[in-house]
Amino acid sequence: MRRFSANYIYCVGQPPLKNGIVEVNDSGKILNVIDTYGELQESRNLEFYNGVIVPGFVNTHCHLELSELKNVVPEKLGLPEFLNKIFQYKKQKKDNATVKSIHLYDQIMRSNGIVAVGDICNTAISIPIKQKSEINYYSFVEAIGIGENSSEIFYNNNELYRNFLKNNLKASIVPHAPYSVSIELFKLIKDHSEKNRSVISIHNQETESEREMFINKTGSLITKLISLGVNMDKWNASGESSVRTIIPYLPSHSNILFVHNTYTSEEEFDLINQNFENAYWCLCPLSNKYIENRFPNFDMFLNEPEKVTIGTDSLASNKVLSILEEMKVVSENSENVTFEQLIQWATVNGAKALKMDSEIGSITIGKTPGLNLITNFNFSKMNLTNKSEVKVLI
Ligand SMILES: [Zn+2]
Structure with missing residues (x-):
């Protein structure tokens, strides 16, 4: 299992989760989505990224x-x-x-x-x-x-x-x-x-x-x-x-x-x-x-x-x-x-x-949507910048 977190996670179909955690199995299936309410209390096996995580x-x-x-x-x-x-x-x-x-x-x-x-x-x-x-x-x-x-x-x-x-x-x-x-x-x-x-x-x-x-x-x-x-x-x-x-x-x-x-x-x-x-x-x-x-x-x-x-x-x-x-x-x-x-x-x-x-299409338990990280994100406007890039996490 891998555990991903970022500044925000856009699961799609719900408001973004600040410092949320997504747990996936080895084949990329979503096992769990955790709302930390903006407070990351623990970092056990956690891969934290600066940016926002979105579905493939x-x-x-x-x-x-x-x-x-x-x-x-x-x-x-x-x-x-x-x-x-x-x-x-x-x-x-x-x-x-x-x-x-x-x-x-x-x-x-x-x-x-x-x-x-x-x-x-x-x-x-x-x-x-x-x-x-x-x-x-x-x-x-x-x-x-x-x-x-x-x-x-x-x-x-x-x-x-x-x-x-x-x-x-x-x-x-x-x-x-x-x-x-x-x-x-x-x-x-x-x-x-x-x-x-x-x-x-x-x-x-x-x-x-x-x-x-x-x-x-x-x-x-x-x-x-x-x-x-x-x-x-x-x-x-x-x-x-x-x-x-x-x-x-x-x-x-x-x-x-x-x-x-x-x-x-x-x-x-x-x-x-x-x-x-x-x-x-x-x-x-x-x-x-x-x-x-x-x-x-x-x-x-x-x-x-x-x-x-x-x-x-x-x-x-x-x-x-x-x-x-x-x-x-x-x-x-x-x-x-x-x-x-x-x-x-x-x-x-x-x-x-x-x-x-x-x-x-969405980060939902049971789906295998792929996870993308978007970097160079404008957090004050919560929007892309012309320098935003995408990195495939899984
Ligand atoms: Zn065409």
């Missing part, structure tokens, strides 16, 4: 397959041109480099305190790495296709999905984005999710031109898709925003991660929350800054504090895969989001979204 982080949006694209795509191109660059790169990609970079960044994420990841997949390449990883993965097999061959696309997605399951990995089939998936394909995905009670993830409103595309079939997004060779002849604008358009085609009872939400209005936010009992809002602020140089309206999400999660997105649009760095950006750009709130977003909410909360 959950990264609800990543694309490990894009890890080799670090520093390849220039910043602030806007989403349409970013997609163009990714498309061009994928045409001439080198498989070996991908395996190596996936392996490396799996390890780097763990050393950044991440214990679970929702990872978007287009191939089976990450399977052997995920099987051996210390990180618990939920693999989102990504469906893309706007043409008439939906059943063929879905068949291939289903084969890949079954490959993940066969290798004892959690997986689901998910739509890439409202603008890249046909209604037929959406219906197949919805049906599959309802039958398998699987988690859905979808890129949502990452660019303003997504709205233009759905309102009147104009704007830089659709122009770019056409220039990439996508046949949009039979695609019709609904006359309403993308998010409103896809509501009937998403499963109403599944957990759904809406990712990015950079241009989501308050009205659309309310609409989704009313229509989906398990809608989760995944924020990837560093990626938003990298691609569009803009953040979502962070304060809006405080209206659904139980449903906000944090993701890193991929190294194609981020310099690091670190939940702590994402938390710092939110903290620096919103005075209203407290550290206590951010920790909930970075841990238990993500664990719930990925259906892993019986094991991880």
Whole structure:
């Protein structure tokens, strides 16, 4: 057994414990949480750290397959041109480099305190790495296709999905984005999710031109898709925003991660929350800054504090895969989001979204959440500083 203490322990779901003690067994299971009421009376086998102890982080949006694209795509191109660059790169990609970079960044994420990841997949390449990883993965097999061959696309997605399951990995089939998936394909995905009670993830409103595309079939997004060779002849604008358009085609009872939400209005936010009992809002602020140089309206999400999660997105649009760095950006750009709130977003909410909360997400007796130490913490403001770092304790 090991016994940990720090200036504060954030178990999540309760106020922080000043000088609390956490006891864990050799496999990292929480045996006991002791409130010392700020008075450490005894130090028997106690490992005391300066800083705050929090549960392991959950990264609800990543694309490990894009890890080799670090520093390849220039910043602030806007989403349409970013997609163009990714498309061009994928045409001439080198498989070996991908395996190596996936392996490396799996390890780097763990050393950044991440214990679970929702990872978007287009191939089976990450399977052997995920099987051996210390990180618990939920693999989102990504469906893309706007043409008439939906059943063929879905068949291939289903084969890949079954490959993940066969290798004892959690997986689901998910739509890439409202603008890249046909209604037929959406219906197949919805049906599959309802039958398998699987988690859905979808890129949502990452660019303003997504709205233009759905309102009147104009704007830089659709122009770019056409220039990439996508046949949009039979695609019709609904006359309403993308998010409103896809509501009937998403499963109403599944957990759904809406990712990015950079241009989501308050009205659309309310609409989704009313229509989906398990809608989760995944924020990837560093990626938003990298691609569009803009953040979502962070304060809006405080209206659904139980449903906000944090993701890193991929190294194609981020310099690091670190939940702590994402938390710092939110903290620096919103005075209203407290550290206590951010920790909930970075841990238990993500664990719930990925259906892993019986094991991880909070420092609770019986769970094995992992323990992170955050150093260089501002104790007078009870918040992060730009020098805060994370160290994995277990
Ligand atoms: Zn993404």
